[in-house]
Amino acid sequence: MKNDRKCILLTVIIFLFIGVSQPTFAQSNDKTQIGAASWYGSKYHGRKTSSGERYNKNEMTAAHKTLPFGTMVKVTNPATDQSVVLRINDRGPFVGNRIIDVSEAAARKLGMHSVGVAKVKVEVLDKDAVAAANAAPRQSAFTIQTAANYKQAEELSRKLKAFDRHLPLEIAEEQVNGRKVVLVKAGKFNSRNEAEAFNDLLEEEGLAGKVSEA
Known part of the structure; x- marks a missing residue:
């Protein structure tokens, strides 16, 4: 009987040791x-x-x-x-x-x-x-830009919001190659990789633009 108890006790100790030691x-x-x-x-x-x-x-x-x-x-x-x-x-x-x-x-x-x-x-x-x-200097933020006229910009903004209601959007008028254009700027990403990954999602919906520094 004593030997049986010793065997049982030893088995329990081994089991506990193995269980606890597995990180x-x-x-x-x-x-x-x-x-x-x-x-x-x-x-x-x-x-x-x-x-x-x-x-x-x-x-x-x-x-x-x-x-x-x-x-x-x-x-x-x-x-x-x-x-x-x-x-x-x-x-x-x-x-x-x-x-x-x-x-x-x-x-x-x-x-x-x-x-x-x-x-x-x-x-x-x-x-x-x-x-x-x-601690390293942060790189510029990135956005996805699409050139359009005002009517196209409003329509694109509506579709982008329907695709992702959390997506920051901006319609800006800027000079590009000496002429005035309307740009739809979608998102503000910490890296080019993040912006490109999101642009890939937009491409499936026909909404992709060009990844540029914000």
Whole structure:
């Protein structure tokens, strides 16, 4: 009987040790994770994320099950050799063994928009590297511009607002090559990559323009 109790006790101790010693992705020193990624888009655009922010399908953000909000990660799609740097601001994905849900803009940059799910590598970026990047001088903001007359500009603005009611819009009169033109300026993006990703979405609707510095 004593031997049986010892065996049971030993089994419990081993089980507890194994269970406690298995680190999660967020707690371990291993900053790389490989697995399936998916993306989410228009259906969730404008909704609150788990962090309290509004989800914007055009921004470089992602959902992860355990990483703290604000964590910056580099996501690479080996099939396309494309990478993006994303900020974690939501929880998920909760389907199968997927490890990350990226925004629609990020999915386009990674070359996985049409396939829906792809195998990726997720790397947590060092805080020092992120801090250094944030300390560097910010580049100019970018916008998507389309030349038009006033009637066309009003119609284009209406269609753009119907496409994305959160999209900042401006109709400006400027001199281009010595002549006066009306420009519709859509969005204000932190990088050219974000602007181009959104312009790709607009192209599907016949609303694309030219990415330019704001």
